[in-house]
Amino acid sequence: MSNNNNQDSFRGDIYDLIELQQLLAGPHKIIFKGASPYQNVLLIETMNIRLYQNNELKWNSMDERIFHEALVHPSMLLSERHDRILIIGDESGLALREVLKYPSVNHVNLVALSPEILLAAKNTPEIIELNEGSFSDKRVQISDTNIDDVLMTEKQKFDVIIAILPEEESLFFTQEFFLQLSNQLTDSGLMVCTSSSPKDASLEYWSISKTLESVPLYNLNYHVHVPWFGDCGFHLAGKKPLRWSEEKKIDVPNRSLPNNLMPWFIFSEQVMSFKNKAIVIVNSLDSLSLRKLSSSSEASTTPAEQEADVDPEELKELHHLLSNPHRILYEGIEGDHVLVLETTDVRLYLDKQLQFSSLDEEFYHEALVHPALSISQKRDSILIVGGGDGLAIREVLKYPDVKHIDLVDLDPLMLDMASNISAVVSLNKSALHDKRVFIHQQDIQVFQRNQKDQYDVIIVDLPDPGDEVLSRLYTVEFFKELLNLLTEDGILVCQSHSPEYAPLVYWSIGLTLMETGMHVQSYHINVPSFGDWGFHLAAKKPLAVDDIKLTIPNTTTLPEDLSTLFVFSPMLQSVLMEAQINSLSDLKLHEIYRQEFSQ
Missing domain, CATH: 3.40.50.150 (Vaccinia Virus protein VP39)
Structure with a gap:
């Protein structure tokens, strides 16, 4: 054990530190805090809210800000204007919360892809508290039609489009869909969309990037580590060339963003090695290449795992949580099964490095x-x-x-x-x-x-x-x-x-x-x-x-x-x-x- 009396000491990776700083900025209870000749000890208790759709974890309150702040703020900083924003997905209003931090935003159109999650978010006070009442903001319009109808009927264009797309739905990652989104952008507008993990699904990630380029759109790719979900990928796209520099700083309130976002735009040699392989892999309605890539990646899994609707490890984790003390905040069984859980999480940090979570x-x-x-x-x-x-x-x-x-x-x-x-x-x-x-x-x-x-x-x-x-x-x-x-x-x-x-x-x-x-x-x-x-x-x-x-x-x-x-x-x-x-x-x-x- 390290011999350390420094109250500001830190060992481990930067993600532990970001996660801890975020937890301390939110509701928490310090159970024990002390320093020995060997390390600093911190034991904290937080309430963890988790939303599941068909037994798949969509987000948890411990690290959702890391994801949603990374999704929203790079696009808002690069965009020349914020007057009109289109958000696709985000039924919980957590990306919307981040967008509304910009006073120059005058109109936000939110289009839900899952009506069931939207209903859960509107009827769960704990989610309303998490999204800071964003649905009630007078600048927000929640569409009561599907995304196809919105894209066909919308007359005014958007300065920023934020798309949280379901990774398993390859139809959302096609040339045709991205072209529809591109037509809704102003000439200086910018789009950001979620993607596959560059680390775990490199070929799919770069194929989505190539599909955006084929629209054609200029493309800027980045990724962020979200503790519970691992390496999460994003794509910025616009009608003009995009560039990120170290001088760019996020100047709105946030809990997780580092001062320098440049490392987000850098990929390992192993991940980059897949980029050239994806040159001719463009996803369209005719080819649905992403679906084929996903099928080939499943070749190493067992037939039972391929047929399962959810990752077996994720299902095991959910069953483990349900077998321990918890509170069900919401459960909807019509359509998609939506479950919102609240659990108490006791976490031990030594020199700001996570040692265990009671969950x-x-x-x-x-x-x-x-x-x-x-x-x-x-x-x-x-x-x-x-x-x-x-x-x-x-x-x-x-x-x-x-x-x-x-x-x-x-x-x-x-x-x-x-x-x-x-x-x-x-x-x-x-x-x-x-x-x-x-x-x-x-x-x-x-x-x-x-x-x-x-x-x-x-x-x-x-x-x-x-x-x-x-x-x-x-x-x-x-x-x-x-x-x-x-x-x-x-x-x-x-x-x-x-x-x-x-x-x-x-x-x-x-x-x-x-x-x-x-x-x-x-x-x-x-x-x-x-x-x-x-x-x-x-x-x-x-x-x-x-x-x-x-x-x-x-x-x-x-x-x-x-x-x-x-x-x-x-x-x-x-x-x-x-x-x-x-x-x-x-x-x-x-x-x-x-x-x-x-x-």
Whole structure:
């Protein structure tokens, strides 16, 4: 853990910081705040409102401003005039809220694509509060006809068109539809539309860009990371050339926009490599190329997943939320099924980096603990390194044959919070007060040197290797010391960051474990607040992971067959060859970490 007394300290990626700043600007309750010699600790509680359409999450109040501010403000800043605005989609009025911040706006025409969501937004006070009563503004006209009728009958043109288009409807991304929108723009007008994810669906993203260019419209592409949804893509388009420069600043009130938006317009080499492939892929009513691209991308999924109306991971998350305390604010069953949920979210930040969200921490902690304990032949004695919040201990205590748990955590503030702050004690189910748990508030390296007893399972739940001090806890030498504390049949598991967002960090930790002589198996799971998250199992003997079954019934997020967690796509595995060994003589993991997050 980093030795840090700076109240303004920050470790991790910039998105954690943006998210935290936004949460602190909205309604929240600080449950606990303090600083130890090692880190700053912040525990906050917020109310999270989530809207689902046919079981698919459309937005949540925690990060919707990141999305809607990114959607609206670049187009409004580039546009010469704001007199007349057309908004397509946005039935919840959240983009409309951002548009109305501009006093020069005189008329907004909002055309709903989902009448059911519009009805929900008009009848849910919590959504009205979120959109700041935007529907009631006298400048706003909500059309009672569909988008085709509006485009055919509208006589006056618009200065800005904002289109939130359903990604699964390729008909909205055709030459013909974009031409209709172009005809509704003034000569100096500008359009922005949502798109596929440049990171997850690169070919579709650049194909939409090429389709806009074929109208023809000048095109400017950008993307933004939205914590719960990942990399979100947008396209700016107009009848005149478009250019973004560092000098451009957003000067209206907002909660999430950085001072310099230029990084939004920069794409990784991997994403850019798809751009040339999309030159001839233009989506039209005749070809519907996007539908074909989407079908080809589904080839790697199972038939059941292809037939499902919603992502299985998203459905699992919704079921998890509904099985925990929540309040249904609205439910409409006519037409599209619209569900508006309110949940309480307790979030822990260390040095402004998110450590857990109570909404989905079980996804992480069940994946951290249960594969290792399900494989282990014996579970008498367990060592947990880090994990001072007690959430991993909660999972270990589900096994009745566990006799002894040593928890080693350096930070007394964390241990005090996990033992005495009711919001955390409720989450960890008083785990630190169990008579089988022995707490050691000390440096793990000191503990290693003095400990003689061995363990059946060692769980390493340390912070990410964001600085040199933490990087030393992911070295060959450190893991060898832990190996000495492992029984001959014992298993070690180590949290290892994201194979998707920090693949070189992830695979380098695995390679470093292998360098100790241990046998290593790697696995991962989707944690909604963090995305794809990875772990490594290590043992003195070969590990068989082809047929791992959960040995306890009371888990809520894991599949019964754990072997599915050990499967990686070729894209995620492609970085393995670039992995590097981290050792005290060649300490580099923290540099790799910073390099990946700077990108």
